[in-house]
Amino acid sequence: xxxxxxxxxxxxxxxxxxxxxxxxxxxxxxxxxxxxxxxxxxxxxxxxxxxxxxxxxxxxxxxxxxxxxxxxxxxxxxxxxxxxxxxxxxxxxxxxxxxxxxxxxxxxxxxxxxxxxxxxxxxxxxxxxxxxxxxxxxxxxxxxxxxxxxxxxxxxxxxxxxxxxxxxxxxxxxxxxxxxxxxxxxxxxxxxxxxxxxxxxxxxxxxxxxxxxxxxxxxxxxxxxxxxxxxxxxxxxxxxxxxxxxxxxxxxxxxxxxxxxxxxxxxxxxxxxxxxxxxxxxxxxxxxxxxxxxxxxxxxxxxxxxxxxxxxxxxxxxxxxxxxxxxxxxxxxxxxxxxxxxxxxxxxxxxxxxxxxxxxxxxxxxxxxxxxxxxxxxxxxxxxxxxxxxxxxxxxxxxxxxxxxxxxxxxxxxxxxxx
Amino acid sequence: xxxxxxxxxxxxxxxxxxxxxxxxxxxxxxxxxxxxxxxxxxxxxxxxxxxxxxxxxxxxxxxxxxxxxxxxxxxxxxxxxxxxxxxxxxxxxxxxxxxxxxxxxxxxxxxxxxxxxxxxxxxxxxxxxxxxxxxxxxxxxxxxxxxxxxxxxxxxxxxxxxxxxxxxxxxxxxxxxxxxxxxxxxxxxxxxxxxxxxxxxxxxxxxxxxxxxxxxxxxxxxxxxxxxxxxxxxxxxxxxxxxxxxxxxxxxxxxxxxxxxxxxxxxxxxxxxxxxxxxxxxxxxxxxxxxxxxxxxxxxxxxxxxxxxxxxxxxxxxxxxxxxxxxxxxxxxxxxxxxxxxxxxxxxxxxxxxxxxxxxxxxxxxxxxxxxxxxxxxxxxxxxxxxxxxxxxxxxx
Numbered sequence: 001x002x003x004x005x006x007x008x009x010x011x012x013x014x015x016x017x018x019x020x021x022x023x024x025x026x027x028x029x030x031x032x033x034x035x036x037x038x039x040x041x042x043x044x045x046x047x048x049x050x051x052x053x054x055x056x057x058x059x060x061x062x063x064x065x066x067x068x069x070x071x072x073x074x075x076x077x078x079x080x081x082x083x084x085x086x087x088x089x090x091x092x093x094x095x096x097x098x099x100x101x102x103x104x105x106x107x108x109x110x111x112x113x114x115x116x117x118x119x120x121x122x123x124x125x126x127x128x129x130x131x132x133x134x135x136x137x138x139x140x141x142x143x144x145x146x147x148x149x150x151x152x153x154x155x156x157x158x159x160x161x162x163x164x165x166x167x168x169x170x171x172x173x174x175x176x177x178x179x180x181x182x183x184x185x186x187x188x189x190x191x192x193x194x195x196x197x198x199x200x201x202x203x204x205x206x207x208x209x210x211x212x213x214x215x216x217x218x219x220x221x222x223x224x225x226x227x228x229x230x231x232x233x234x235x236x237x238x239x240x241x242x243x244x245x246x247x248x249x250x251x252x253x254x255x256x257x258x259x260x261x262x263x264x265x266x267x268x269x270x271x272x273x274x275x276x277x278x279x280x281x282x283x284x285x286x287x288x289x290x291x292x293x294x295x296x297x298x299x300x301x302x303x304x305x306x307x308x309x310x311x312x313x314x315x316x317x318x319x320x321x322x323x324x325x326x327x328x329x330x331x332x333x334x335x336x337x338x339x340x341x342x343x344x345x346x347x348x349x350x351x352x353x354x355x356x357x358x359x360x361x362x363x364x365x366x367x368x369x370x371x372x373x374x375x376x377x378x379x380x381x382x383x384x385x386x387x388x389x390x391x392x393x394x395x396x397x398x399x400x401x402x403x404x405x406x407x408x409x410x411x412x413x414x415x416x417x418x419x
Numbered sequence: 420x421x422x423x424x425x426x427x428x429x430x431x432x433x434x435x436x437x438x439x440x441x442x443x444x445x446x447x448x449x450x451x452x453x454x455x456x457x458x459x460x461x462x463x464x465x466x467x468x469x470x471x472x473x474x475x476x477x478x479x480x481x482x483x484x485x486x487x488x489x490x491x492x493x494x495x496x497x498x499x500x501x502x503x504x505x506x507x508x509x510x511x512x513x514x515x516x517x518x519x520x521x522x523x524x525x526x527x528x529x530x531x532x533x534x535x536x537x538x539x540x541x542x543x544x545x546x547x548x549x550x551x552x553x554x555x556x557x558x559x560x561x562x563x564x565x566x567x568x569x570x571x572x573x574x575x576x577x578x579x580x581x582x583x584x585x586x587x588x589x590x591x592x593x594x595x596x597x598x599x600x601x602x603x604x605x606x607x608x609x610x611x612x613x614x615x616x617x618x619x620x621x622x623x624x625x626x627x628x629x630x631x632x633x634x635x636x637x638x639x640x641x642x643x644x645x646x647x648x649x650x651x652x653x654x655x656x657x658x659x660x661x662x663x664x665x666x667x668x669x670x671x672x673x674x675x676x677x678x679x680x681x682x683x684x685x686x687x688x689x690x691x692x693x694x695x696x697x698x699x700x701x702x703x704x705x706x707x708x709x710x711x712x713x714x715x716x717x718x719x720x721x722x723x724x725x726x727x728x729x730x731x732x733x734x735x736x737x738x739x740x741x742x743x744x745x746x747x748x749x750x751x752x753x754x755x756x757x758x759x760x761x762x763x764x765x766x767x768x769x770x771x772x773x774x775x776x777x778x779x780x781x782x783x784x785x786x787x788x789x790x791x792x793x794x795x796x797x798x799x800x801x802x803x804x805x806x807x808x809x810x811x812x813x814x815x816x
Binding site: 006009010012013014016017019020021023024026027028029030031032034035038048049050158160203204207210212218219220221222223224225227228229230231232233235236237239240245246247250251254255256294302323325326327351352354355357358362374377378381382387390391394397398401405 | 454455457534535539554557558563575576579582628631633634635643646656658662666667670688691744748751765769786787791794798
């Protein structure tokens, strides 16, 4: 009895879970594996269409004779690159209508024209003409003939499914595209973006955790950058930072803080001198990092605030009795309470910043030294139109991510044991 | 000791006052006032004098009278030390000084002798400064976005610092950018598409996620643990690595430029986080209620529909809002899959607009306001639900 019950339970569970699992599998997991396949192929964006035979039907009347019509089929191969094999053509006609000058490639059988056009080369084009006649000499309705669409069929290779593989893409990824610089930029962006967001998150959480009027509004406002649409925010920032008529530069020039406007998003390096030491700062990348921090510190803030509010107030009261200073309270009570959530946040944000695409793409498009790995996927795949290369870069990203995750789960596992 | 805390108090408080007054000056500059100097040193001096006066007067006179008279006096002093400025600006200065002196309330000669008072002063003023700083840094871009959309191209080029709005103009002139983007750039259609896609995503995601989350929360089956851990791993994977294979497959299936294709992708990418959030909540519902349902002869479908869903409406609402925001804000997939203006979402339409360098910026900002406003309204109105959703969803953008 209980055996059948658990069987029913299992069956129900699978029916409930299966639709979601299948969908996620098809749209999320399948592409990750498909990347491996594509990354080993030499394939361009223009290759991905499967070649199709196409025909456009044009019907003309012949003057003085309503029982006859001329039909022109404009035949073509939709692909400019790949051929089609064994093209078959079919078209249907009404009763009592016969073709008069049929091509040798075609036969007329039970009101249908069936043609075998053989193989079509890439870019193949032909005007295929026939004349038809009503055997009873009655009028043929042009619209009826026109509304009947011809059917074409042919065998074409799907360029995605062929089995010729190459290592070319990976060689190019590692040797041709300044891979080290790409990797360094990605890590620079990821690391400073993450650390900055967490620092500002701690500050903001510490603020909001105190009592002041309008505290709930403040919490809401602090989350605005995180919930706003990235497109709107990125363009607002571009406008704000624009060197020619941007508000920020105009303000700085107005108050004589700088002499000439700085192109914050379009200049790769800026030379700074602090205490006599001159060094070069990656300007555009730094600006993008600031945007990143601005947009994502709210998330860190929210998590840290939730943790802070769970810290028992008695701890602080006890510290007051012991005569601890505010700084001591922060270092010895608050910080230890939030280290766990900070380390989790660090790793999660690190992985997400590593994958960040939209923000950089919208701000700089990957120019002036802000090309990170995800931007490179887009540039290779869609700007250079080399799908294989794009996939190869994706594979590099997935591999790096997997190694982060291994580290992540190792460390988190340890944390859980500690707590 | 007293001298140390005293000087720290003077310096920190004046620093704070200088910061607020500078922000006020910057904001006023954006209203078309032509200030060219932040005058930091005189303002700092005013701050020191003010704090000093406040402490020295102490409790000798009533607090309200004290702060009003001090503010009035120092506003006039500020007026003489600064560039010529209109009365509304000085009135703002007066209010700021009033706010500032009111915040000095808890300090007196006595309190400056307490333990750790210097640290407390620093903490207090950093808190105050932090609030102003964060509010300013966050709201400033939103403010620029909003006011730019009401300006004209010529006005912005003549004086890029003048964001003052001319309310004497007719409403149609003021809202001209909005009329233009609706009439010329077809934004009505994009709003419709974005709404259909986002609401559709919410509905389909919930349809898939509720049963799956229930099964993971309640039923025993092989692979359950594997499933619940892989959910977490799956949404660590970024959209950018899915893009190329999905693009090729969607091209071959003719799903590009289709709202349906976008809907499938959005649903699939939000499903893991939705399932994760829902199953956590389902586990918290007492199992006895469901057992009673089983006794009444309900099947699983009936239990989910009649017991689980009504009991977890708040959680479902927060998942729905969260998914809606993800779908509404989504940009990468709409960039990849939509090429034809017929099927653009709002985000994609704005990006398309910006691709044309000729597009005046106020149109771009008007579009940005349109795409931002609904999310912000939803967020403000349902903040409670959304915040719990955000913390539960933890990592998904």
